[in-house]
Amino acid sequence: MPTWDGKYYFIMHNIVNDLAKSVSGESRLRIDGDNVQDIPERTRHIWCCLDLNDGDRKLEHISKIEGLHNLMVEAQGYGDQRFKITTNVQQNLFSRIKYLRMLSFSGCNLIELADEIRNLKLLCYLDLSYTDIASLPNSICVLYNLQTLLLQDCFKLTELPSGFDKLINLCHLNLEGTRIKSMPTKIGGLDNLQMLTDFVVGEQHGINIKQLGKLNNLRGKLQISGLENVIDPADAVAANLKAKEHLEALSMSYGQWREMDGSITEAHVSILEALQPNRNLMRLTIKDYRGSSFPNWLGDHHLPNLVSLELLGCKLHFQLPSLGQFPFLKKLSISGCDGIEIIGMVMS
Structure with missing residues (x-):
């Protein structure tokens, strides 16, 4: 079984891949390369690779699919040569695809999460791992359906929002590789948590343990x-x-x-x-x-x-x-x- 960075990966045979595509029909779509095809309105799951030249255009097409449930975005290139997901791009996206259940910006050129994330009331899964995000907006605390929040190797992230305890359905919180200085004071109220990679006892906050x-x-x-x-x-x-x-x-x-x-x-x-x-x-x-x-x-x-x-x-x-x-x-x-x-x- 192949591994990379300590994780196991599975290889799907081409025949199985073709069968999966056939069964899923128009509900699932993979977007890469230079061309952006017309996206069927019935599409519910999209994987998309963005590059510097056409990132805006691809996301504009995706934002028109208001019934979209899952969106996985990957960045092509390295460092500043990756497409930057600005707050303006996010505002346009989050104000239109309000039925998202799953969103992944893992590894993307992302330094700030827009306040409009609050529009995604049905969001259950949010992956911001391996980004340069330095803080999370307080508006993320109204995502009451959020079950999984992945922040692995967000090395610029130093704190979590003060209202973090409102995420009452949170089950999985990955803080590995962050620089969180102290945990939110009421994080003990998140008694559905099953995965908590790190608990940081802050300076002058020893009682928080x-x-x-x-x-x-x-x-x-x-x-x-x-x-x-x-x-x-x-x-x-x-x-x-x-x-x-x-x-x-x-x-x-x-x-x-x-x-x-x-x-x-x-x-x-x-x-x-x-x-x-x-x-x-x-x-x-x-x-x-x-x-x-x-x-x-x-x-x-x-x-x-x-x-x-x-x-x-x-x-x-x-x-x-x-x-x-x-x-x-x-x-x-x-x-x-x-x-x-x-x-x-x-x-x-």
């Missing part, structure tokens, strides 16, 4: 960063990681290393102790932890299903947990843990 408390449908992988900003172990307890039985991979990381006094170091021990994951967890990463000892749950058979353990930059520890308590462990990575002198007694 409690917002994880009700998100017990989370599954797959979760990265929690900014743990140095959590001050009160009670807030860490309220995050309720132990109840997240569907999580398979968990990464917990702290900010850049700096010297700390003993009281702060001990507080970090209590906080990480309170962040005990569910016993179903399979992969665990702890990065730049500042405590003087590892939590008790990293031993005593609390994580019997662990297959991967990474301890990175945990400088203050002199003793590793007893690795023999992980019978299914296949990957062990220890890096930058300069103080380790002792490995736990139980090795088998």
Whole structure:
């Protein structure tokens, strides 16, 4: 099975492709090349490749299909040589094709999302991954039917709208590769979330880690960063990681290393102790932890299903947990843990 960038891709035989086109009839259309054919009014699904010369013309034709349900747009070329999806282009598009359920601008030359996105009341799926978008308009928060929002590698994105908690049907939120500084204060109300790739504890917002408390449908992988900003172990307890039985991979990381006094170091021990994951967890990463000892749950058979353990930059520890308590462990990575002198007694 072919892979690219860590993802699996499937190749469809030409005969199967021809059959799919025949069955779908006029409802599905692929637009690429220099020519833009007349688009049947019955078309509901369009994949379109834009280039510098005719991007405007293609989108103008597409905007006339008011009953369109799905639109996938890809950009031809690289950098500034790609067609730019300006706010004017979006305003024209969003004011006319109001029945869209799915919209993808992934990889396009897009730096701003127009306020008119609010017109797409039926939108369930929005993919803005790999774009240069720096912020999302508050108007996106009225898309109450939105279930999937993909923002992967939007490296200029630093915050989410304040009304983000209004997206009550959101199930999948991909923030991997963004530079979000803090989570919205009421994100814990999105209890339908099943995928949340990143949870960032902002500076002076350590209490916000409690917002994880009700998100017990989370599954797959979760990265929690900014743990140095959590001050009160009670807030860490309220995050309720132990109840997240569907999580398979968990990464917990702290900010850049700096010297700390003993009281702060001990507080970090209590906080990480309170962040005990569910016993179903399979992969665990702890990065730049500042405590003087590892939590008790990293031993005593609390994580019997662990297959991967990474301890990175945990400088203050002199003793590793007893690795023999992980019978299914296949990957062990220890890096930058300069103080380790002792490995736990139980090795088998």
